[in-house]
Amino acid sequence: VIKMTDLDLKGKRVLIRSDLNVPVKDGKVTSDARITASMATINHALKAGARVMVTSHLGRPEEGVYSEENSLKPVADTIANKLGKPVRLIRDWIDGGFDVAEGELVLLENCRFNKGEKKSNDELSKKYAALCDVFVMDAFGTAHRAEASTHGVAKFAPVAAAGILLTEELEALSKALLNPARPMVAIVGGSKVSTKLTVLESLSDKCEQLVVGGGIANTFLKAVGKNVGKSLCEDDLVPTAQALMSKMQARGASIPVAVDVVVGKKFDANEPAVLKDAGDVADDDMIFDIGPKSAQELADIIMNAGTVVWNGPVGVFEFDQFGEGTKTIAKAIAETKAFTLAGGGDTIAAIQKYDIYDKVSYISTAGGAFLEFLEGKTLPAVAILEERAKQ
Numbered sequence: 253v254i255k256m257t258d259l260d261l262k263g264k265r266v267l268i269r270s271d272l273n274v275p276v277k278d279g280k281v282t283s284d285a286r287i288t289a290s291m292a293t294i295n296h297a298l299k300a301g302a303r304v305m306v307t308s309h310l311g312r313p314e315e316g317v318y319s320e321e322n323s324l325k326p327v328a329d330t331i332a333n334k335l336g337k338p339v340r341l342i343r344d345w346i347d348g349g350f351d352v353a354e355g356e357l358v359l360l361e362n363c364r365f366n367k368g369e370k371k372s373n374d375e376l377s378k379k380y381a382a383l384c385d386v387f388v389m390d391a392f393g394t395a396h397r398a399e400a401s402t403h404g405v406a407k408f409a410p411v412a413a414a415g416i417l418l419t420e421e422l423e424a425l426s427k428a429l430l431n432p433a434r435p436m437v438a439i440v441g442g443s444k445v446s447t448k449l450t451v452l453e454s455l456s457d458k459c460e461q462l463v464v465g466g467g468i469a470n471t472f473l474k475a476v477g478k479n480v481g482k483s484l485c486e487d488d489l490v491p492t493a494q495a496l497m498s499k500m501q502a503r504g505a506s507i508p509v510a511v512d513v514v515v516g517k518k519f520d521a522n523e524p525a526v527l528k529d530a531g532d533v534a535d536d537d538m539i540f541d542i543g544p545k546s547a548q549e550l551a552d553i554i555m556n557a558g559t560v561v562w563n564g565p566v567g568v569f570e571f572d573q574f575g576e577g578t579k580t581i582a583k584a585i586a587e588t589k590a591f592t593l594a595g596g597g598d599t600i601a602a603i604q605k606y607d608i609y610d611k612v613s614y615i616s617t618a619g620g621a622f623l624e625f626l627e628g629k630t631l632p633a634v635a636i637l638e639e640r641a642k643q
């Protein structure tokens with residue numbers, strides 16, 4: 253792909269698609285991680301003397317209707333704070349009619365207010381393209397969506413380039429997944445096997461150890477004949493879990509299964525935690541975490557790894573008494589010499605809770621796009637940049 257950093261942007265009209273889809277409460281941004289991560293690209297364009305236009309989606313508003321709830325106003329305030337100067341937010345922008353000076357930045361309202369955005373309507377995409385000399389795709393978090401602002405515009409813009417964040421994300425993910433230092437360990441947590449099945453299938457061909465956690469692990473415990481009581485478990489996927497385990501075993505790889513677990517009787521913040529051997533789970537127990545022996549085994553695996561990819565906690569870590577497993581894993585990830593890559597909302601929450609943010613080699617800003625990359629899927633917004641670079 254063409255990188256924005258290889259282009260002369262002086263005086264050019266540069267349209268940047270960032271992923272500034274951040275949580276907002278009472279008109280204020282509550283976590284600005286995605287905005288911070290997008291600033292390298294924005295600052296680069298400003299310093300280069302470009303006429304900078306930035307757009308993003310925020311939430312999933314109805315197209316063709318303005319809603320204050322989905323306005324980028326709080327994002328404009330946050331960027332203004334970071335730049336130390338006001339940021340103009342332009343509401344009706346698809347037909348142009350606004351000026352941007354060299355080295356100035358304007359924020360273009362939520363692109364999902366525009367009719368045709370989601371379906372990547374060509375007419376709308378051409379309008380976006382007409383606004384700029386260079387289109388910069390930097391929204392890695394939305395790169396799995398073929399929308400007008402992520403994909404369509406890249407077809408028609410005079411030049412379509414990759415931003416700094418997008419480039420960094422692709423390099424980190426490729427390093428971990430396409431060319432990993434061995435042994436490679438993947439940790440996939442989450443409540444259901446069904447929602448992560450493609451991820452599990454794809455990773456089971458790539459890594460030496462596939463650690464499953466949370467509700468997903470219960471289906472695997474059942475697959476090795478253990479009682480999981482009233483725990484979240486997908487009985488119909490037990491044969492799938494067995495097949496994944498034998499497939500990995502056949503090539504000397506494995507899916508480790510917990511030897512001890514922490515159970516409760518109901519899902520409640522005050523529910524006492526009870527430690528049991530994995531073989532002793534009662535019919536009315538619910539498994540909420542792995543036990544210390546299992547956690548230590550996983551920590552050892554992580555310490556000996558060359559690469560660790562982490563998506564999803566291994567227990568109900570939002571309740572402290574069921575968070576020890578995830579905490580042990582987080583600590584091992586912080587300490588290992590392996591290249592460590594983490595992504596997904598719950599994972600980042602765990603990273604924050606156990607205070608290892610600066611100790612992970614790379615933390616992706618993406619949720620869905622991260623998972624699709626793990627699944628081995630092509631991200632359409634990246635594919636179009638590759639196509640354009642060949643022309």
Ligand code: 3PG
Nearest residue numbers: 271273311393394619620
């Ligand atoms: C995300 O938060 O995962 C991205 O911003 C994409 O959002 P979407 O799922 O609404 O397309």
